[in-house]
Amino acid sequence: MIVVFNENATDKQIQKVTEKLYDKGFDVHRSTGTAQIVLGVVGDTGTVDIRDYEVFEGVHEVIRISEPYKLASRSFKKEDTIVKVGKATFGGKQISMIAGPCSIESREQIKKIARMMKKTGTKVLRGGAYKPRTSPYAFQGMGEEGLKYLREAGDMNDMAVVSEVMDRMDIIPALKYVDMIQVGARNMQNFALLKELGKIDLPILLKRGMSATLQELLMAAEYIMAGGNHQVILCERGIRTFENYTRNTLDISAIPVLKKLSHLPVITDPSHGIGIRDKVAPMARASVAAGADGLIIETHYDPEKAFSDGAQTLYIKQYEELVKELKIIATAVKRTL
Amino acid sequence: MIVVFNENATDKQIQKVTEKLYDKGFDVHRSTGTAQIVLGVVGDTGTVDIRDYEVFEGVHEVIRISEPYKLASRSFKKEDTIVKVGKATFGGKQISMIAGPCSIESREQIKKIARMMKKTGTKVLRGGAYKPRTSPYAFQGMGEEGLKYLREAGDMNDMAVVSEVMDRMDIIPALKYVDMIQVGARNMQNFALLKELGKIDLPILLKRGMSATLQELLMAAEYIMAGGNHQVILCERGIRTFENYTRNTLDISAIPVLKKLSHLPVITDPSHGIGIRDKVAPMARASVAAGADGLIIETHYDPEKAFSDGAQTLYIKQYEELVKELKIIATAVKRTL
Amino acid sequence: MIVVFNENATDKQIQKVTEKLYDKGFDVHRSTGTAQIVLGVVGDTGTVDIRDYEVFEGVHEVIRISEPYKLASRSFKKEDTIVKVGKATFGGKQISMIAGPCSIESREQIKKIARMMKKTGTKVLRGGAYKPRTSPYAFQGMGEEGLKYLREAGDMNDMAVVSEVMDRMDIIPALKYVDMIQVGARNMQNFALLKELGKIDLPILLKRGMSATLQELLMAAEYIMAGGNHQVILCERGIRTFENYTRNTLDISAIPVLKKLSHLPVITDPSHGIGIRDKVAPMARASVAAGADGLIIETHYDPEKAFSDGAQTLYIKQYEELVKELKIIATAVKRTL
C-alpha cells in the first residue's frame, strides 16, 4: 500500500498518518526523492479500507499495490489449475463442453436431452432445479425432485451433472446428486453461500455477477478457496451495458484477462451472455477463439416449449453444427475439443 | 403485451404467433390500420418471457405494456403507504432519520452512540451484526451477540432498531431483536431470502442493488409483498457508474421516479451512496430536497477507530449540524423533520 | 508516477525500466523497504502513457499520482473562480439562474420568454440556434438568425445570453451575438473546438459528456484553459446509466466532488439531466442543496408546442414556483439566490 501526500502537505499531517500506520502494526518507508512525499507501507494490507487513510488531511491518494485476492492469483500458483468434473477436464489443453436445458422439466425431458448431448461428445450435463426468477409469479423450478432426475439422466449416459443452488440451505440436497455446484450471477456476492461452499469437496462453477468487476469475481473465488475448496471454475456470463438489442453483453475480453490474473479455468455461458438464439453460436465461437477453457450452453429438443429461457436455447441440430465449427477454431489456438 | 410485426411479415408468420398466443390462453386483437401489423394480447402476461415471441419469424418486437410488478405499483394502491418503525413513520408528511454505526463493535459502543443519536431526535438506531465484506479476511461482524447489544441500546433510549441479515438462516435470530430487517444491496435479488421475508410481520428496509434498475428493485419488493408482507421501505444507496472519485453514485433521481411508480416509502443512504465523509451531508440535503421520506446515516463518536466504513461515517457534531440544515430544507418541500 | 514491480521481478527487469525512464529524462528513486520494489518517478509525467511502462516484463502496475490537469485544479488555484456573465456571477455566494427555451423558434417567441424570465429575477437567457439532434431528419435550429433574435431579446431585457456552438466554424458568428458560449455534452471531447475556444475572451459553459468521468471533464476544461481562456463554468447535465425510466441520471454527487477538485464554478442542467418535466424541480432543488453555483433550466410559455425538448421544459408558472423553493434551500446552505 502506498500513501501519496499533497505537494503542500505539512510534516504534522504526514506524522499523523505515519503514527496511525505504526499503531496498526505496519512498517513505513518514506520516499523523499519525489516532489510529493510518498509512504510505502509494509505488512499485510489486504483488509485495510484505503479510505481510512484517504480522509486524513494532506493525503492525496492511497493506492493498494497488491491484489486483495491471494489463493486465486497467478502469483500464488503459476501453473494452470485443472478441474476435473466426471470425465471432463477444465483448464488443460482440452476444451470441454457443458450442455443441457435451462430447467429440468420432467424425468423424460432431461433423459432425452442427455442422450442427445452424449452423442455430440459432451461430457457434462446441465439442468436447473432451483430457478432464480425475476418475477415471484414465474416457474420456480422442480427443486430436489429435478436434481434426482438430472442424476439419473447423467448416470444413464455416463455424464457428470451440474446444477445451481440459490442459498446455503440448498447445498445439502445438492450434494446428494450433483458433480459440480453452480453459483449464479445474482449470488456471486452471497458471502454466506460462498463460505459454505468453501467447506465442501466438489467443484464450483462460479458465475460473474452482471456488473461485477473481474477483481470482485476473483474475490468471490477467494471466499470459496479460503475455506479450503480450490476447485473453482470461473464463468463469464454477460455483463450489463447500455445496449438494449441484446439481453447482456458477453465480455469476451474477460477470458484473456482472467487467464493472466488467475490460474483457475475460465469458461463462458454464451446462452445467457447474449440471450438470443441466433447469436449464441457466434459468441461461442468467439469464446473459444479468445482462449476459453470450456462453454456452458443451453440446448433443448423443443426450445419453443421450454419452461424457461427458450429464446436463448439452441436446437440440437444447431448445437451439433456449432461443435463442428468449434473443433476447427480449437486448432487455431492449439487446443482440442 | 403487444406483438409488432415487420412490414413484410407474411400472413402465415402472423398466424403462427397468433396460434401460440391462443394456445397459451391469451386473447388476441389484431390492429390493421397501421403500416405494421400489431397484435394486442389480452390476459395476464406478467410472467411471459417476451423473447419467446420475438424469436418467431416476421416479428419485429414484442413490448410489455403493463409493469411486471403489481402490489408495489401506484396503480394497485394510490395512497402513499406509511410504514411505522417504533415511533418513527416513513411515507407521510414527517421525514424520519435512521442513524448509528456501520458495525456494532461492543455493548459500550452501541449504547454510547444510541444516547447521542437519541439527543438529536433520531428515532431509529442502526448497527450491523452480520457484515457483507468483499474480502473473506475482513471483520465479519459480531453476529447474534451484536444484535443483543443493539436491542439493549435501543430499549434504553426508547428507539427502534434495524439491522441487516445476509441469508434466510439469519432471520430467526434477527426476529428476536430487531424492529426492522434490512436487505443489503448485494442481496436485492437473493430470491430465497426475499420469499422468506414475505412471510414475517416486520418492516423490511430493502436496498437497491448496485446496478439494479428501479424496475428490478420494485420486483424485489414484489417478492416480499407477494408473500403477504406489505411493510417495505425502498432505499437508494448508490449505483455503480464510471466515476472513480466516489465509491458509488447516489442516484437522487430515483426518489421522484420511485415515488411516482410506487406507493412505498423511499429513503436514501448517503453514507454508502457516496462513501466519503465530507460529501455525505451534501447528498443527504439533496435527498430531502428531492423528496426522500427519510435517511439512513452512519455515525460514530470516533469514526477513525470504527471497525468498518469509518471513512464514510459522520462525527456526532457533523450529524447534529446536518439535522439542522435538513429541517430548513424540509420546509421548502412542505414536510417536517 | 510510481512503478510497482511484481514480488519476483528480476534485477534485470527493473534495470530495463529504469533505463527507459532515464532515457526519457526522468529522475528515479528506488524504494527498497517494501516487499515489492517501487520506483518513484520524478519529473513532468503528465503526458506519459502509463501503459508504456506497464507492458514491461516484471511490472505489476504503474500509477499516476498527480492529476493530469493543472490549470483546472484546486492545487493550482485555491480560491473559487468567479465567472461573470452580464450581471450574473457564478462561483461566489450568489447562486445564479440561466433559463429560456430549448430552441429559438422565432423573434416573438424568444422575446416573450425573455420578458417572462426577466420578471423572475433571472439574469441569463438561454436559447439554442444550432441543435445537435440524434436524427438527421429532425429540426436542426434557426442558425445565425436565431442568435440575432436571442441577442435582441437579451438586450431588450438587460439580460446576458448564452447559446451552443457545434463546431469551431460556428464560433465566429457566435462571437457577434452571445455573452457565453456553450459546449454540448456530445462535444466535450471535440478537441479541435476546445482548442479554438481557448483563444477567445468569452466565458465557456462546458457540459459534461454523457459517460465522461469527472477527470475527463476537467481535462476538457484544461484544453480551453491551456489556450489562455480561464473563464470556464462546468455543467453536470446527466449521465447515462442502466435506468430507463429517466432519459439520463443527473449526477448530483458531481457537484461536491468537482468543487473539491477544482476552483471552477459548477452548475447543473436538470432539464436534460432528468428529461421529464415533473422531475425537473426535485432535481433542481437537490442541486442547490448539494452546493451548485447555478442552474440552467428550459422554460417556455407553451411547452407542448415547443420545437424541441418540450417534455422536459417547465411552464413559466412552474419555474416561478421553483425559484421560490430554491430561495429557501439557498439559506440552508448559507447562499443567496
Place this chain on the structure above:
Amino acid sequence: MIVVFNENATDKQIQKVTEKLYDKGFDVHRSTGTAQIVLGVVGDTGTVDIRDYEVFEGVHEVIRISEPYKLASRSFKKEDTIVKVGKATFGGKQISMIAGPCSIESREQIKKIARMMKKTGTKVLRGGAYKPRTSPYAFQGMGEEGLKYLREAGDMNDMAVVSEVMDRMDIIPALKYVDMIQVGARNMQNFALLKELGKIDLPILLKRGMSATLQELLMAAEYIMAGGNHQVILCERGIRTFENYTRNTLDISAIPVLKKLSHLPVITDPSHGIGIRDKVAPMARASVAAGADGLIIETHYDPEKAFSDGAQTLYIKQYEELVKELKIIATAVKRTL
C-alpha cells in the same frame, strides 16, 4: 408509434392525445380489445420526440415501433453492402485487414511499416495525422504533412490508405491524400462533421462512440447516408464498462447484432478495444470467429518507441502470426482472409 394509456385513463384524456396526433398530421387507430386503450399511430413518426406524448395525463407509455434509421437498415436494403477501398473489399466473403502505426511519425517510419504490412497481404494502410489526445499537452500529430507521407507510403506499396479527421475543417486536406476517412469514437456524434461527410464520394470508417448504443451508431451512419454517401463501414472499437484491467471492453456481440440490423460492413479495432498488446490477438481472433468483415490493427517495427499507443501496438512478428491464425478461423465461418 403506439400510445398506451393507463387502465383508468378517461375518455377526455384519450381525446386530447388523439387531437394532438391529428393536428400533427397522423392517422390514429384505436384498439379497444385490450384492458388498456392503445392507439396505433400511422404516418412518419421518425422525428417525433415520444416524450411529447408521454407527458399527457393518462398516458402510460409511448413506444416507437419502427427504427429511427432508414437507409442504414436491413429492411431498406436486404443484400450486404460491399465497400471497396483500393483493392480491399469489406462486406463480402473476403475478410480484409487494415494495419499500420497509431501515429505517422516520419516519412521513413510510415514507409518502412507499409512495406512490412504489404508482405503480410494487408491491402489497407492506417496512420494517424490528427490525433485526438485526452491531454492538451500530448503529441497532437503531424497534420497534413503526415497525410502526405502516408499517401506516398501507400502508393509505393500499392496499398490504399485511411486516416482520421477530427473536424469538418480537416476534410479538404484529407480528400487530397486518403482513400477512406475515419471518424473517431469521440466524434461519432459530431453532427456537423457527419453531415459534411455525407456530401463527399469516399468510404467512411465510422467508429462507435465509447458509450454509444448500436442504434446511436446506426443513426450516425444515417447522418452520413442521408447526405448521399452510402459507403460506410461500421467499426466496433471497445465500450466503456466498469472493468479497469482493460482500457475498454471490445463488444464482440456488436458484430452479429449489427450484421442483422444493417446491411453495412462491420469491422473491429481490437487494438483500441482492449488497449494492451498481449490481448489484441485473442480479441482479433474472437472478432473473426463472431463474423467480422475485417479488422483494423495497430502495428509498428518498434512499438516501445512509438509516439502514441505503443502499449497496444503489435510487433510485426506478432501480426504475421495473428494473420495465420485468422486464416484458420476464417474457414470455420466459411470466409477467406
